[in-house]
Amino acid sequence: MLRFSPGGVLRPSAGPTGDRATTVTLRRQLLDVLSHEPRSVSRLARELGLTRVDVEDALQHMIRSARAGGHSIVVVPARCRSCGFTFDEDKLRKPGKCPSCRKTRIFEPQIGVQRSDPPM
Numbered sequence: 001m002l003r004f005s006p007g008g009v010l011r012p013s014a015g016p017t018g019d020r021a022t023t024v025t026l027r028r029q030l031l032d033v034l035s036h037e038p039r040s041v042s043r044l045a046r047e048l049g050l051t052r053v054d055v056e057d058a059l060q061h062m063i064r065s066a067r068a069g070g071h072s073i074v075v076v077p078a079r080c081r082s083c084g085f086t087f088d089e090d091k092l093r094k095p096g097k098c099p100s101c102r103k104t105r106i107f108e109p110q111i112g113v114q115r116s117d118p119p120m
Contacts, residue, residue, distance in 0.1 A: 027062040030055075031071070031113055038076060038112030041092055056092060059111065070116040081105035 026048075033039065033047070045055045063073050078087040080098040082105050087095055094108040 026058050027065060030058060030062045031066055034111055034113040035071075035115050038074065038110040040094075040108035040110055042094070042108060052093075059092060063111075066113055072114040072116070074112040074114060076110040076112075078109040079107045081107060 029048070030044065033044065039047075041052050041055050041059065044050075044059070045052045048055065066073055075089040075092070077089045078091060078095055079085065080101060080103065082103040083098060083101040085098050085100040087109070089109075092109055092111060095106055097104045098106060
C-alpha cells in the first residue's frame with residue numbers, strides 16, 4: 001500500500017525505499033487512467049485515495065511528461081452552469097466562482113490523454 005508523506009512524496013507504507021520510483025508509478029497510473037476516459041481532479045483523488053492537492057501536483061508533472069512523450073493532452077475546461085462562461089484550459093483546479101455572474105455553480109475541468117501510437 002502507498003501513502004503520501006507530509007513532504008508530498010509517495011512512499012510505500014511498508015518501508016522507506018522507492019521515493020522516486022513510486023512517484024513515477026503514480027504518474028504512470030494517472031496516464032493509464034486518463035487514457036481510458038477523461039476525469040476531474042476530484043474524481044481522480046477519490047479513485048486513488050489521495051487528496052486533490054496531491055493529485056494536482058502529480059498531474060502537473062504527468063502532463064509535462066506525457067507531452068514530452070508525444071501524447072496529446074485533452075482538457076475540457078471548467079464551465080459555469082449558470083451563464084456558460086468557459087475558463088482557461090490551463091486551469092486544472094475547479095474555480096471558486098464565475099467571474100461573469102459571480103455564482104458558484106461550476107462544472108469541474110475534465111482531463112484526458114490521447115496516447116500516441118508507437119512507431120513501427
